[in-house]
Amino acid sequence: MGRRTTFARLAKIEGLPIAAVLATMYLVFMITAPNVFTGHRIYMSFLQTIPPMLVLGLGLTFVITAGEIDLSFSAVVAFSGFMYAWSYRTFDEPWIGFVLALAAGALVGYINGVLVAKIGVPSIMATLAAQFFWSGLTVLLAGGASWNIKGIQDEFIHTLFVGRIFGSIPAQAVWALALTVFCWFLLNRHRFGEEVMFVGDNPNVARVMGINVERTKIKLFVLNGVLAGFAAVLLTTEMNTFWTTQGEGYLLPVMAAVFIGGSSIAGGEGFVVGTFFGAYIIGSLEAGVVATGIGGYWTELVSGLVMGASVVLNIVIGDGRLAAASRRVRHWMVPERDDGG
């Protein structure tokens, strides 16, 4: 009995169940592909490839929490990446590119926000249109070509964002982790995050409690755009190259990461820690399945299984079924508790 209570309480800790899924997954890979997953190199490679996805997931977590959706962030990865590469080649100064990349993300987000909040376009439509528009604009501006920016390897920005700490740990992993911590505080401990949760929960309640629902939504999309711009910087700097379709592969995996993390499409609650582990699950699956040797054709199927299982797990926990059971157990054990208050 006591064990069950403890279990239910543990399940309530944000992200812990999903961290357990990730740990189990690595454990399974260690058994099925020991030569790959018992060495440190595969993990270093994850720390190099997953951060842009994680940063995108953080922004999307806020949007999902507010009960909205954003399909345009993958276009921002391309558009901001273009701005970054273009201004580096034009001005030979990466920081201008950095600022422009974030500003481009903010602009896309602001337009999305205005369409959704002020004009009332459902976010799935507004951001789908934005996805096509900004991708298309990027292709036009870049002339459909990939741009090599090899020179950036010698710049400080390269060391800062994607250098190797102690010669092995990719800096982008640390940046993404720091952003995760920041976003957790922003969502769970800041006035803005609370407004986002109430807007997603019930905009009418938010409004009668004096929250400016429209402004909150615009801020939300701007935040998502800026984070996507930063993801673009991480990706483009790491690859030393900009290419017009560099965002395309991110759309569905990032959404999967957010949903695996437990944030609900219904809005009202979002889990930054869940998104963190969700991104690592999604980002590790393919390599794991391939290394297992059952063949690349299995990757998607296994991804679907893991994702489905995680979402079911989250719903069972989130529904309070475990918590309700544990409360009943506690009630049997300590019925006098009612007097204490």
Next chain:
Amino acid sequence: MAEREPELRFPIDVPAELGTVDPDDPSGGYALRMVGIEKYFGLVCALRDIDFEVGRNEIVGLIGDNGAGKSTLVKVLTGVFPPTRGTLSIAGRDVDFHGYNVKRAHSYGIETVYQDKSLGEKQDLWRNFFIGREITGRFGFINVKKEKKIANQIMVETIGFRGEGITVESKVSDLSGGERQGVAIGRAMHFDAELIILDEPTVALSLKEVSKVLNFVHKIKEAGKASVYISHDIQDVYEISDRFVIMDRGEIVASIAKADISLRALSDFLLEYAHGLKDRER
């Protein structure tokens, strides 16, 4: 009852005696006073020449059919939209409708408890107490410890939740309908509301839950605050109110003190009034 009839057929617009009127008080003893309030939506008149007062420690039952103008009146009061003309003063302070909104109404001590849109269901109780009025430090970060502590105080001292398995970390969705209204009323009282507007707070609640809500309303009275209680249920309104204000088609048609009328007479009056109107139409 028959001898009361003439008085009821030609109801008085003068407010009945108020709980505590202090002549030196600049507010004149009113928590709220509306004079000549009119509201037009385009050419449609939603409120016509409304004079409406609520005493400092008075509970006013606002009665009227759907479309009588009750919710329009409440929305003018709470700053959702301004009236076309007329004046409003809250606790003796004249309200400038320019820039009057929900936040301003809060700062003037007007709080509203709605049937179903007072609380965020998926959120922790402590967040619901402070939403829109968070206790924040620098950079807008919430002082969670302090908010939880005060929320707990409100729950135990103001609302009187004890045990029942409810803590400040419970989700609103774990609460019964009556408990939710208790939280909303407790929140309003904590923020030192002078006047709490209860807009159909008992709709869709079981009898047991309704009695819980009425208990919370009694606490408003005990705390020396005022309230406007809007409901379709004459029985609830009668039990809880000091005075009844009856609205019809955008006008206030009667104001009757509880002492002057029995529950039977009140419901008879409402029925007769409806019939009387029909006659007038013919």
